[in-house]
Amino acid sequence: MRRTGAASPIAIIDIGSNSVRLVVYDGLSRSPAQLFNEKVLCGLGRGVLTTGQLAEDAVAKALKALAWFRILCDAMQVNRVHVLATAAARDAANGPEFIAEAERILGRKIELLSGRREAQLSAYGVLCGFHHADGVVGDMGGGSLELVDVVGNSVTEGMTTKLGGLALQDMTGGSIKKAAKIIREGLANAGPLDALRGRNFYAVGGTWRSLATLHMAQRAYPLHVMHGYSMPAKDALEFSKLLERTDTETLGSIDSVSEARRPLLSYGALLLDEIIRRGRPSAVVVSALGVREGFLYELLTEEERRVDPLLAGASELNRLMSRNSAHAAELVAWTGRLTTSLHLDETPEERRQREAVCLLSDLAWRTHPDYRAEQSLSQIAHSSITGVDHAGRAFIALSVFFRYQGLSLEGARSNLRELVTPRMLNRARILGGMLRIAYLISAAMPGILPRAPLVGSGSRLVLTLSPELEALSNDRLTTRVKQLARVLGREPVIVTKMG
Structure with a gap:
C-alpha cells in the first residue's frame, strides 16, 4: 500500500x-x-x-x-x-x-563513491534508522570496511580500509590465520575505534547481518527483526570466536544464510573480534540501513532530518491503516494527561514509545475480532518501523495487544515478554487499559476524548463525561474503568457532569 x-x-x-x-x-x-x-x-x-x-x-x-x-x-x-x-x-x-x-x-x-564518501553515507544510514545514535559505524562490504563516528545527528570524517570479506579472502588465499594478522595490522591505527569504548558499534553489511542471524538462532531469540538487534560486546566476542574455529556448515541454523555468504562469515567474525578487542564497545547493534538509506537521508532538509524516525514511521502507518488518523493526536494528549496526573514519571524515551502506541493502536481494525490481539502484536513487532530498540518494539506491540486481549497477564503469554523489563510490562498493561477505555467511548473518531478526560486524583481514577456524553456511562465502560483502576491500585469513579 x-x-x-x-x-x-x-x-x-x-x-x-x-x-x-x-x-x-x-x-x-x-x-x-x-x-x-x-x-x-x-x-x-x-x-x-x-x-x-x-x-x-x-x-x-x-x-x-x-x-x-x-x-x-x-x-x-x-x-x-x-x-x-x-x-x-x-x-x-x-x-x-x-x-x-x-x-x-x-x-x-x-x-x-570514494571510500570516505561511502563511510559518510553508511553513517547517514545509521542516523536514518536510529534515534540519537551514539557510537561508531562499521560498514563491511566485499571489498572494503568503512569506519566513522556518529553522535546524534553529526558525523565525523570516516576512514576506509581494504578489509572487506572478498578482499580478505583474496589477500590470504583463504587462510584465516593470515587474515587475523592483516586485520590486526589494518585496524591498529583506526582512529574511530579510539573513541568507541563504552558506546555502540553499529554493524552494517550483509556479512554481519548473516552473523547476527546465526546468533539469533543459537539463542532462540523471540523476535526475528534484524534492525536494532543488539548483542552485548562480550556475547558478540564469544560468538565471533565460535565462528572463527567452527565449520559453519555444521551449525543447525546455517540454512538461514545464503551459500554465497557462508565463506565470508569467518572473515566477518575475525573483523568483529578485533574491533571489539580494539575498541571495547558496550554492544554490537545491527543496522539494516546503510549506504542506500544514507543517500536518501542526505537528500532531506535539516528540518526533515530532525524528525523522530519512530514517530515518522508510526504516523505513516496511522495515516494508511487507521479508521481516522486525526484520532491518534487526541489519544496522545488524552493518555499524556492521565500519565502526568498519575505521576508515572515518564522518561523522554517512554513518552515517544507511548506516542507510537497511540499512532499504531488501530491498525488491526479490519481483522476478525477474535484475532485482533495476535494480529496487532505480530504486525507491530515485525513492522518496518525504525528508531526503536527491540525492547521498545516489544513494548509497543504488547501495549496494543493488551488493548484487545484485556489486562490479564495470563492472556499475554507471548514470548515477546522476554524482551521487556517488569516496569515496561506494567506500563504496557496500563497503557493498554487506557486504550480500552478510550476506544470504547470514542469509536476511534476525533472529538470525544477532549470532552471525556480520565485522570488520577488522589486515590481515585476519575473519568469525567461532559453532559452530552452522559449516555456513554454504562456497565461495559464501568468494567473497563474498574480493570484499569485495579492495575493502578486506585478507586474507579465515573462522573457524568463537568466538575
Whole structure:
C-alpha cells in the first residue's frame, strides 16, 4: 500500500563488491518504506586485489542484473533512479570500462563513491534508522570496511580500509590465520575505534547481518527483526570466536544464510573480534540501513532530518491503516494527561514509545475480532518501523495487544515478554487499559476524548463525561474503568457532569 499523498517512488541501485541490489522506496521521507527489494550476488570484488581486474563472469552477471533492474524500474514507473558503485568498481583497472557499459544499459549516470564518501553515507544510514545514535559505524562490504563516528545527528570524517570479506579472502588465499594478522595490522591505527569504548558499534553489511542471524538462532531469540538487534560486546566476542574455529556448515541454523555468504562469515567474525578487542564497545547493534538509506537521508532538509524516525514511521502507518488518523493526536494528549496526573514519571524515551502506541493502536481494525490481539502484536513487532530498540518494539506491540486481549497477564503469554523489563510490562498493561477505555467511548473518531478526560486524583481514577456524553456511562465502560483502576491500585469513579 502506498503512503497517503506520497511523492513519486525513488530507487537506488547499489553496485557493491559482493552484491548488486535494487531497492525502490515509495518516496523521499524521514522513514522510507520499501516497495521492492531484490539483489543478485555477483562477487564483483572477488580477485580484484590480487588480479587488479573485475572477473569476466562477475561482470556478465552484474550487467545482466542491471538490465533486469532497468526493466523493473520502467515497469514501476520509477523516474528517479540513483545508481551507486563502491569498492570493486573503484579499485579495478577495468572498472571504468564496466561503469561505462553499466551506464549504457541503465541509461543513467553512476556515482562512483570514494571510500570516505561511502563511510559518510553508511553513517547517514545509521542516523536514518536510529534515534540519537551514539557510537561508531562499521560498514563491511566485499571489498572494503568503512569506519566513522556518529553522535546524534553529526558525523565525523570516516576512514576506509581494504578489509572487506572478498578482499580478505583474496589477500590470504583463504587462510584465516593470515587474515587475523592483516586485520590486526589494518585496524591498529583506526582512529574511530579510539573513541568507541563504552558506546555502540553499529554493524552494517550483509556479512554481519548473516552473523547476527546465526546468533539469533543459537539463542532462540523471540523476535526475528534484524534492525536494532543488539548483542552485548562480550556475547558478540564469544560468538565471533565460535565462528572463527567452527565449520559453519555444521551449525543447525546455517540454512538461514545464503551459500554465497557462508565463506565470508569467518572473515566477518575475525573483523568483529578485533574491533571489539580494539575498541571495547558496550554492544554490537545491527543496522539494516546503510549506504542506500544514507543517500536518501542526505537528500532531506535539516528540518526533515530532525524528525523522530519512530514517530515518522508510526504516523505513516496511522495515516494508511487507521479508521481516522486525526484520532491518534487526541489519544496522545488524552493518555499524556492521565500519565502526568498519575505521576508515572515518564522518561523522554517512554513518552515517544507511548506516542507510537497511540499512532499504531488501530491498525488491526479490519481483522476478525477474535484475532485482533495476535494480529496487532505480530504486525507491530515485525513492522518496518525504525528508531526503536527491540525492547521498545516489544513494548509497543504488547501495549496494543493488551488493548484487545484485556489486562490479564495470563492472556499475554507471548514470548515477546522476554524482551521487556517488569516496569515496561506494567506500563504496557496500563497503557493498554487506557486504550480500552478510550476506544470504547470514542469509536476511534476525533472529538470525544477532549470532552471525556480520565485522570488520577488522589486515590481515585476519575473519568469525567461532559453532559452530552452522559449516555456513554454504562456497565461495559464501568468494567473497563474498574480493570484499569485495579492495575493502578486506585478507586474507579465515573462522573457524568463537568466538575
